[in-house]
Amino acid sequence: MAKYTITVIPGEGTGPEIWECVQMILDASGVDLSYEYADAGLPAVEKYGYPVPPETIESIKKNKVCMKGPTTTPVGFGHKSANVTLRKALDLYANVRPARSIPGVKTPWQNIDLVGIRENTEDSYAAIEHWVSDEVAQCLKVITRPGSLRIIDYAFKYARAHNRKKVTVVHKANIMKITDGLFLNCGREVAAHYPNIEFQDLIVDNMAMQLALKPYLYDVICLPNLYGDILTDLMAGLTGGLGFAPGAIIGDNYAMFEAVHGSTPKYIGMKRVNPSAVLQAAIMMLEHIGEKEAAQRVYHAMCAVLAEGKKVTADVGGTCTNEEYAKAIVERLKAA
Amino acid sequence: MSHLNYPKPVRKIELVGVDVYIISPELPKLPKKVGPFHLDIISNRGLKVYPGPTPEALCVNWWRCRYKADSPITDKDVDNFVLELSPHFWWSAVQKLWNYDGEPGFTVAY
The missing domain is CATH 3.40.718.10 (Isopropylmalate Dehydrogenase)
Structure with missing residues (x-):
């Protein structure tokens, strides 16, 4: 056996x-x-x-x-x-997406070593969609405190286990003040328990720009489901595209x-x-x-x-x- | 009012049920039948938790409980449904479920 x-x-x-x-x-x-x-x-x-x-x-x-x-x-x-x-x-619940430069794979950037940690069970993926009139469809974005705490805690634990220095929590709390505000506040709450790991938060559009301009500044990046879906593919694009992009769902x-x-x-x-x-x-x-x-x-x-x-x-x-x-x-x- | 010259398709709309969102620390023990409605499915964060085995998943204190009608219904039936449940359960929202041209205008939980 x-x-x-x-x-x-x-x-x-x-x-x-x-x-x-x-x-x-x-x-x-x-x-x-x-x-x-x-x-x-x-x-x-x-x-x-x-x-x-x-x-x-x-x-x-x-x-x-x-x-x-x-x-x-x-x-x-x-x-x-x-x-x-x-x-x-x-x-x-944790989609782990490393994006690491590989020798021999030509990309605009070298020496990239990012890990995206994407929440994988809630947000706009909770399958709660309705036609609420014959010209309006809605999808509920569900962000929960337990779901946010456990993914952000996972990101910090991952950082600690892999000797990484910084966790960036991504959100759009300037606009979605309640849902993304909850995710951000959970980030701050969890970060307080990991004093040896640097905590940073970034608004998602800024995160996208920073990944295009200065990806080498980032380390572990923790995102809600939808932003994570998009930005982890962007990160894959920095290091050779989807042909070189592995994922784990933990x-x-x-x-x-x-x-x-x-x-x-x-x-x-x-x-x-x-x-x-x-x-x-x-x-x-x-x-x-x-x-x-x-x-x-x-x-x-x-x-x-x-x-x-x-x-x-x-x-x-x-x-x-x-x-x-x-x-x-x-x-x-x-x-x- | 139409701002653009794109005609809106005419769709046949039919009330077929209701989603009621209940706040409860545990899976709410809901009646299987309420007036013309039967309890169809309960989900938590989009994951089906009733009927069938409870999945090994994180559940929060907010349950989407879907009741479907066994026969043609009206808005008055929904009013009565809410009046009947309301004294026994703390609910946050009720969403009517319509079929559009015979197709569900709502998604099904995983």
Whole structure:
């Protein structure tokens, strides 16, 4: 029996082929992993009639940790989002989005090392929308004190655990004085318990500008759900785009690791989609289960292959398939 | 009043239920039936907590309780609904639920 069993949702589109690449690398990491496969998204809708079957939830509850590939959510109609369903069913409230410069990945900025901590269960995502007249639709933005305290406390705990120096809490309390004011005040309240970590608050539009102008000034950035949805993608754009953007969604009992990008169905079978985002999510997963040394080895092997630039995918100037890129990382791991 | 020359679509509007937001430290023990309405779903922060198993999730003291009608209803039925619940539950808001051209004009909790 393997030391760790991980629930794996390979996802849609190019998700399964990307997972094969990542599994190849994980298998070479020396960590004793086994995988329990589960459905979510469109395949689950076709099979069960809903995006996340109870078997998938039970598998994650049993194994505590899940690797999830991309799933598709129809825009404006159709089935509910598998992502949001999983987040809510497992109370995965902290979306952790590192954005770190990687050698060999050309971006306007170098030496960026940001972590976005996005609240992931409330705000305008509480699914409370109504047509209140035949020409007015409303969506309730729900900000709660317990929900705000726990995400901001998570951000400070994350900063402390990862030896980070500053937490920036983002809001629009100058306009939404009650809802965002609550989030900001929770930030001040939590910060008082972490005197060794610098606390800063910024209005969300200023935060966006600062990220474009001086991203190197920031460290851990904690945001409500909607601002976090937008600005964590901006942060990903600073460090190579969604092809290099991993995400973890963490709760008190369970954790899910995923790429942020979509399922890129037009590239199915072409083996050209860069698996680095899912690979970095897998590295976060290794850290989460306590395999920090293996996580570092895999990360350095990935960075070495990217910095060399010979066996990389087309999005970073190479000509290799994602399988060849994954094999190059495996070779690095074996040589280390 | 129309400021722009875009004709508003004519939609058939039908009252089908009511969302009542109740303040309670715990899941409120609501009547299953109130007049022509039946208790359909209770959610907390957008997550369904009734019927079915209670999820392992953070719940706050504000519950969206959805009652749907078993038969055609009027605004008067909503008035009576509020009068019946009000002495027993502390509520913050009531939102009528309408179908527009037969489609729900409201979202369903996760």
